[in-house]
Amino acid sequence: MTTFLTGWGRTAPTPATLARPRSVEHLSELVAAAAGGRGVVARGLGRSYGDAAQNAGGLVLDCTGLDTWTQDEASGLVTASGGVSLHDLMTALVPRGWFVPVSPGTRHVTVGGAIAADVHGKNHHRDSSFGAHVRSLTLVTADGTVRTLHPGDPLFRATVGGMGLTGVIAEATFACVPVETALMRVDVQRTADLDETLATMEATDDRYRYTVAWIDLLAQGSRMGRSVLTRGDHLPRDDGKESPAFAPGASLRAPAWVPGGLLNRVSVRAFNEVWYRKAPRRKTIVQGIAPFFHPLDFVEGWNRVYGPRGFVQYQFVVPFGAEDTLRDIVGSLSAHGTVSFLTVLKRFGPGSGGLLSFPMPGWTLALDIPVGQRGLDGLLRGFDRRVADVGGRVYLAKDSRLRADMMAAMYPELERWRRIKDEADPAGLFRSDLARRLRL
């Protein structure tokens, strides 16, 4: 079946033949049969923002049918098929007293996607990214064979963060985190400007498992970079709170069609003002897991709010010590009046060892920008250079516009990754639109 696919940002659709493997054996057959064509890439729930799970003119394997999992109750280790969603895992695991080791801003990602993108969450400064918690994985490689890999294997390191280009992740075993309730104790704090935001995060991050800052990107002058920090921990049972069942559902649904231009400078400025002022100067609250980790999952299909032209997410990391670059970029965005509905700042801890993994120790900023703003491509290309110059990088799982010539500077292990990929996939069977665009 030929289907036009896009990433979550809904930009640059391309057609592909979509197949849905029913089992690992079926998956192997489909991969082996695809030799000689336009290549194959696995797709999960389609939450990568850009073109990572598209393959123009080729084969895309919808792996969401591979959805079985088990847990070892003593160790908490979960063994899950690549297509299992973190939502399904959380729904079952939280009442049993376990939580996934890392959760990105949405629960609707698969285990395979979480490893291929080596996703990070609000706990990166403490717990690194998803790949750091994987004990083993099975990979269907280009000849259709199923290989079991461990963290010491070169192919394992090329697969974690490898954007699905080394093979299809059929199954993974990873550690989970014990929790006593389905609630979070959250400290909310407002900061007056970017310097206060950075200083507060630096001084207090290590006290919390989960931290993040929302930045008002349209605030200018002395208020530039003003933020709302949320920092939290799982609430222990002895706080007197009972553990309710974890059964979050989307409560709102974005309309099927939204006109372009809804998110503009005026509407976003108004939203930011309200959001900032509504936040308490300093307060501790108790929140459920879903509103703390996945506030956007509350609105089903929220990506449609950006209108028919879609949006790009720009997320970069700069190492500690390059705060001036971060300040310059926030200043440029603020001065340019870039409309970003959600702007999020985080401190990263150590990376997971994945050769193309995004997270590295430093500051990471993520922006959601509607397509159609004048000069956007040039502005972001300028940022790419500044980020690369200080040894930083752009996140491939969210990228949809980076140029190939920036890759080597941003990902110093690229050549090593290419050698391992070429050895495992000599004919270059695993391909995606992202891989073509970035010549991976």
Added chain:
Amino acid sequence: MKNALGAVDTVLLLGGRSEIGLEIVKLLVGLGASRVVLAARGDLAPPALSAEFHVLPFDALDVNGHGAVFDKAVELVGDLDVVISGFGVLGSQADYDADPAAAARDVAVNYGAHVSVGLHAARVLREQGHGTLVMLSSVAGARVRKSNFVYGSAKAGLDGFAQGLGDALHGSGARVLIVRPGFVIGRMTKGLTPAPLSSTPRQVASATVRALREGASSVWVPRALGPIFAVMRLLPRALWRRMPR
């Protein structure tokens, strides 16, 4: 691959000396295109731009060789994001009246060769599932005039072919962009008096690049020619015959 903001990476220009084609290439390179193939007759020095340039031999009338040009271009730069079918010749109607064989030859370049190139491009782009073929049509083909009906009829054929090809490619991920400039002040029209609403190769290129980004299927340059020719097409022939030029 084209990125989310519409910037393209690879370009194939058939008719590597085409002024309009080269202006389009320059603009696309400025916007991020990094690999370009220029297909042209004889030796050709690529423009001094910050991109990887390849030059391939291409003869519009050697239709048997067109397929190999595409295959070689793909081998050199991978998927083709933009293919510009940009070659063409403009002779005077008086010369054509005196030399019907020359007229037939130029029609073969201005129409027949584009058919061949268009079908090869369609094959490659359809297989890729993405990419845009830019076909340089003309207002001369929108309604053919007695003062240059050989050239105009070839452009009319090309325009019709490009429209049909665009429809045939619908749903494949590949697209056709038809560019319809009016009088273009350049090498091709040297010695001719510019018509009203004339443009430069640079202006045609800018409009083309904008249309590429917007995913349009056709663009008139200047834009005003669109509504003007909507009316021109409806003029009674008796009146059309008497129009100047």
